[in-house]
Amino acid sequence: MANDAFSISATLSGISEIRAGHPFRGSVPEVVNGSVSVIQIKDVDWAGSVKWEGLTKTRLEGRKEPDWIKSGDILFVARGTKIVAAYVDEVPVPCVCSQYFYLLRIKSERVLPEFVAWQINQHPAQTYLVKSAEGSAQVSVRRSMLEDLSIVIPPINQQRIIVELAKTASREREIFEALIINREQELRVIAKKLLEPTVAER
Structure with missing residues (x-):
């Protein structure tokens, strides 16, 4: 070492x-x-x-x-x-x-x-x-x-700080990914209501 x-x-x-x-x-x-x-x-x-x-x-x-x-x-x-x-x-x-x-x-x-x-x-x-x-x-x-x-x-105190920062970043990533998924689902619902009748009329 x-x-x-x-x-x-x-x-x-x-x-x-x-x-x-x-x-x-x-x-x-x-x-x-x-x-x-x-x-x-x-x-x-x-x-x-x-x-x-x-x-x-x-x-x-x-x-x-x-x-x-x-x-x-x-x-x-x-x-x-x-x-x-x-x-x-x-x-x-x-x-x-x-x-x-x-x-x-x-x-x-x-x-x-x-x-x-x-x-x-x-x-x-x-x-x-x-x-x-x-x-x-x-x-x-x-x-x-x-x-x-x-x-x-x-030193172990610094290790703990880094680990906690990494955990926080991971939780934030999960929250943002969930928000993106929810927003995409909302857009799919809007697209279905807005566009499907138009497509059916053709």
Whole structure:
């Protein structure tokens, strides 16, 4: 680690345990009454949020205890069209992540996992990961590249401030997006009332 008066710089592997997702063989087998939910790439959006309501249910085989997703974990999408980290705040159901994720667990109490997830999703880290990734349209990030990612760690109070700012920005984005959707729906209703009679007369 290198440090100055304000921050510490470390590799991602230096501050976290990095594990592979659950080793499913191919696609996740769906079991309607399965006791385990699986987080797949489709369940994480571009903002790094997990869409819990759409998880596939399955049944896990084998005697080895799986790496259950826990509160405070970071899920890193390692393959596909989006390279994004998702911070897990609460886990509403017993679940694992698929083989296309890396599961990150922060080892130090001086590092907030939500801050690390935020930093991974910012331009400097994204630039490094995209350049290091294999493939073009469907990229793949090797574990060694993720391990070597440089993370800047400011004092924990500053981490908290940044996390709160990011949460505020996310809430504001959701509000604006909802307003846009509502306005578009209003315009569709107006267009239907105004234009459909005209079209029918032709």
